[in-house]
Amino acid sequence: MFKTRITELFGIKYPIIGGAMHNLSRAELVAAISNAGGLGILAATTFENPEDLRMEIQRTRELTKKPFGVNLNLFPAMRPRGLDKDIELFIDEGVPIIESSGTSPEQYLPRIKEAGIKIIHKVAGVRYAKTAERIGCDAVTIVGFECGGHPGLDDVTSLILIPETVDAVKIPVCAGGGICDSRSFVAALALGAEGVVMGTRFVATKECNVHPKIKEWIVNAKDSDTTIIGKPFKLASRVIKNKPALTAQQMEARGATLEEVLPVISGQLGKKAWEEGDVDAGILSLGMAVGRIDKILTVKEVIDEMVNGAKEILERLKKEIG
Numbered sequence: 001m002f003k004t005r006i007t008e009l010f011g012i013k014y015p016i017i018g019g020a021m022h023n024l025s026r027a028e029l030v031a032a033i034s035n036a037g038g039l040g041i042l043a044a045t046t047f048e049n050p051e052d053l054r055m056e057i058q059r060t061r062e063l064t065k066k067p068f069g070v071n072l073n074l075f076p077a078m079r080p081r082g083l084d085k086d087i088e089l090f091i092d093e094g095v096p097i098i099e100s101s102g103t104s105p106e107q108y109l110p111r112i113k114e115a116g117i118k119i120i121h122k123v124a125g126v127r128y129a130k131t132a133e134r135i136g137c138d139a140v141t142i143v144g145f146e147c148g149g150h151p152g153l154d155d156v157t158s159l160i161l162i163p164e165t166v167d168a169v170k171i172p173v174c175a176g177g178g179i180c181d182s183r184s185f186v187a188a189l190a191l192g193a194e195g196v197v198m199g200t201r202f203v204a205t206k207e208c209n210v211h212p213k214i215k216e217w218i219v220n221a222k223d224s225d226t227t228i229i230g231k232p233f234k235l236a237s238r239v240i241k242n243k244p245a246l247t248a249q250q251m252e253a254r255g256a257t258l259e260e261v262l263p264v265i266s267g268q269l270g271k272k273a274w275e276e277g278d279v280d281a282g283i284l285s286l287g288m289a290v291g292r293i294d295k296i297l298t299v300k301e302v303i304d305e306m307v308n309g310a311k312e313i314l315e316r317l318k319k320e321i322g
């Protein structure tokens, strides 16, 4: 039995959240995570047309009767339109949970709360977790330096950030960054997290809509096959160490502006790479966990291994610790 404030808050069986992943977190993956007892999160802000977003929410609901959430990406560059309209659409569609990320969701909180939607805000530093608590978020996710997506600028790993965050706030904390199996799941819980958020592990699942060649790349990857770009522009991203990432780093090292680097790191090229399986076609966000993934599984197999493995680990620890 898994019972934490996160399972209670979101009405889920296991405290395992599939963090939003732009064009990858579509209905099939999101529903599979929720159906397996976790919480799937749809990446809402990546839909240019609000009606497409509405249809994807409805499609997800057709595929699962379990709770799922939507991600509100607050990075200014990620907003295709005013987010107020997206929030009204979530309310209209009866979405019960929002995962926000990027910048503070403070201005949107009154409307979100008034509608009875639960909100978990994702941050990459303890000070931002405190802000999330102060402004009234129900829970917070802390992501460490290992994570795919945006790890923040301070290069602090999950092993340090999780207990620091747990000590700094009273709201429940989820942990992300490097978590991919039962061992890392139990480790995060041992550090005080009440749930985990995973991205990279869910990319190498049968339900994820990326090209099989990308999944194979993950299976063969080493822990050192990702790197950080974007730090000079105060928007660090952990991505795979491919040709465009190395080009972007060389441009950054010689002082190129963001405008100059943008054509190399464009989301359109990344989308092509995910879809066509050409790992050098564009920037691909993935975390250090690529080095720990050696099989393409179904989402249910991933979650079952985490849950059953966790119980075995506890048995072992009971014997070892007493």
Ligand SMILES: Cc1cc2nc3c(=O)[nH]c(=O)nc-3n(C[C@H](O)[C@H](O)[C@H](O)COP(=O)(O)O)c2cc1C
Pocket (backbone or CB within 6 Å): 018, 019, 020, 021, 022, 024, 043, 071, 073, 100, 101, 102, 122, 143, 146, 147, 148, 149, 150, 176, 177, 178, 179, 197, 198, 199, 200, 201, 203, 284, 285, 286, 287, 288, 289
């Ligand atoms: C391919 C990919 C795309 C992502 N896109 C988003 C996104 O659109 N919004 C967001 O808040 N986080 C995004 N993330 C971060 C994840 O939601 C999650 O926080 C992170 O993957 C956890 O670390 P892990 O990759 O080590 O599991 C993305 C991560 C990956 C791997």
